[in-house]
Amino acid sequence: MSEQSAVERLRARLRSQRLTIAKRELQVLSREKTIVLALVIQLFVAGFSGFLVVGLVSLYDPGSVEGYGIEAAVTGEASDEMLAAMADSDTLSGTEYNSTAAAFVAFDEGRTQAVFDTSRRDGTIEVILTAPEGSIETTLVVAESQEVLRALERQQRTERAASLEVVPLDLPPDRGGNPYFDFTYTVLLPLLVFLPVFISGSIAVDSITEEVDRGTLELLRVAPVSLTQIVDGKALAMIALAPLQAMTWLALLSLNGVGIANGAWLFALATAASVVVVAVAVGISLVAADRRSAQLLFSVGVLLLFAAASFLPGSPANTAALLAIDSATRSTYAAVVGYLVVAAAAAGVARWLAGRVDPNEL
């Protein structure tokens, strides 16, 4: 038997021990059915975000509400200009009233949802806009009226272009694009990718400190494994879990018609984040005195790291968004590689720490 193969066999044995520990961790999780709870929470978050997006869009974007139109009453000296500005609007149609009083009667009777009371003063047009108070429509009426008023402003500026030093740029046309299109990619998607990572780290802290706390680490040590291997196994299980969950959510999103690009890169990013966070978790639970302070330190620490990382170009959330929305550049891919390097370093530090800690002192 050569020396080489003996080393290899030893390696294989150690690896399998790590895998055994990892498998055991996953079994405990599935037996406690906590993983189901985790999935339910994330589904809930996703569902609620969808609710929010739909709600926000229908609040601000009348195009999404089929057949919706706003009737506006226009009155006063500058009625003609105001009506001309309204001519281009799809949702808001204006009617001229002879007097302010008549316009308000129409408003009070619910025949119009907005009153534009116009007047001229020192060469400018003044508009007093009245919108319904405290109703579902208010936001929509104000948002649409604002569009019309801005159109009026543009027309007036164009007429006065001669007395302007810089002429404002022409406005591109409005083709009814969804102004909340980016919400899914910049808020929801990073949430779904990084929430499982955070939960994984949190379980890693629990898993290690609980063994310490209950004294069951002693029993594990009777088996011929080192603390490093135990930690390795536990960490492995948690690291594997997060990217899988993240990918499940991304698959669900694309089933719902949200196009997700760069799946492999997103997987790499989720894995890197998972390794970093679990390494931090392992480090903290080996150093901190008890579960409570470890858990607190972990959650505050990771949130702090995440917040700090958003100051960097290529922050994790932005990188995930750029990858998924298919706007990634070379520097985005470089950022992912960078995170993988950081992950390798973090894993190295955590293992070094595990090797240095005396299990008897835990």
Place this chain on the structure above:
Amino acid sequence: MSFRSRLRHIWRIARWEVSLGSTSLDRRTLLAGVALLLVAGGIVGAGLALGVEGLSPTQDIYRVGIDDDSPYYDVVADDAALSPREPDREKLETGELDLLVAPAGNSGTVSLTLDGNDGEGVVEAGRLGQSTVSVAHAPTEKGTAALTTFRAAVQGYNDRLMALEPNETAAYPVSVRLQYRPQSSPTGTRGGNSSDTDAGRDDDTETESGDGANDDENGGSNEGSDGDQSTDDGTSDESTDDANLDVDDERDDPDVDDEGGSFLDGLLSGGNSQGSPAEISPPFPFSSLVLAFVFLVPMNFIIQAYGGTILNERINRRGELLLVAPIRRLDIVAGKTLPYLLAAVVAITGISLGVGGGLLSVAAVLPIALAFLASTFVGAMFARSFKELTFVTVTVSVFLTTYVFVPAIFTNVTPIALISPLTLVVMELQGEAVGLGGYVFATAPFFLGSAILFLLGVGVYREEDMFTQKAVPLKFLDAIDARLRGPKSVAIASALTIPFVFIGELLAIAALYVLPIEITVPLILVVIAAIEEVAKSIHIYAGIESDRFDRSIKTALLLGGLSGLGFFVGEKFTAIAQIVGLPELVLGQATLTPAGVTPATTLALFLGPLVLHTVTAAVSALGARKEFRWYLVAMLAATLVHAAYNFAVVSAYV
């Protein structure tokens, strides 16, 4: 035991709890914390050194092909979400660009046909007015979204340009003042924001529609004809000049505006009511919402520590010493909870001072803190391991945060937003008054729910439940059973489930909202029926399972009847409380009631639910006599009956 000695016990346990917490923060932990801080600080420092501050999460998500000598180049370069690239028409087709802004004429690589689709999948958006630039976007949803973002960016760029203009009249030819006025819409959905300021507002708007237009003196220099403004004094309490008074909803907190980083600036400036058309904004209380959210952040850390300490008692029978001491269980729990509650109060008060809230904010967030603590307590009593506890903690945070936060978004839209106490905070930050009715309506379910959860948890704070590894559902049944006494307690328990039923139904509606309406309505009716049936029968099942009640048909019918009665009374009580507390909420509902209601139908409407609740609860109770599967079958039957009833009532009204 005297009250004073009980207080002394609670105080002593609380002091132990604090000293235990502080010893666990030893040197090594502190060092680790400092190390983490240094790393985080280093990252921020590196970011600042690289010259980026507060990057937007939308950084560079849309790629715009544009020449750097284009007049629009600065627009694209200045906007965070837009990133300038080489203009290349083919890349628009291959999906490497989302938007193309290019000279309209033939110049090198770019050739554009105007006004129309050129058949290659690229959508021409057309020429920009008189200038020689045209815009095209990719034929995707992302392409149109990019165009919308670009449009907003051009608008913002123009606004910045105009701000530098010396000729103000030409730069700002239009000025707007936004005001709100209650409107009795035909659907009856009107409602004020707060119950007590409405009266004053109504008064002053009535006179407006008179013909007093254009004849009142204009004190403010920035006013044109404000005919409808003549009577607006007295509407609001903090006003001096009559210019912006009518705009009750939109008072910015002056100390809010200068907070917030570069990214938040745009969002935080919401709620203006006067200025150029660019400056007014819809009544979306964004800044107040962000500040209200800050209140929820420390809760998450507090419940983490709190859940840990409760579960700690249950590991290795550590809590046994306290259990055998001559102290009541309730006092032990009170003592262990007190430090965390105080920490929460301190945090809330500090934040309230920081964000410019007042006593109302503290009083409104306190029940939220209690709900966080109570649900964590129950979770920690049920959890079998720290891992499970972590999930419980995350669940509690997520559910409670969404539950209190989402309604608050609609603060200015509908009084129903008051189901969340956080709405009170948003209202206070906006400078609106809140009536006592509104406060009670928003917070009572939280106070009541927290009290019930604590009682449930204390019920299993005993040896046989604390130190055993029972499955969570069994522990839950135990906890309910621990609160039952005689048959009468079944009725009380049913009534007490009302706050949870309320919360559960609201969550169900929110979750099912995204489905198409033909599916949503029937599904919601069934889900609501199921939630209520579970609430009415789960404690009966718990009581029978633990042999507290015998399994005879007579007992089951009695328990079912009592449970239904209790639930009915609780429901009616809540309805009455709502009418008293929030009259304007009921105003809308009342208009929905058909006009010709005779006394007989009123009686039927009143007694209908009573009969329904007792009958269905009795059905479930009959099933609960046998094993779990029979209970499920019976409850399914009860749910179907209930859903059919709901459906009949709804279709009778529509």
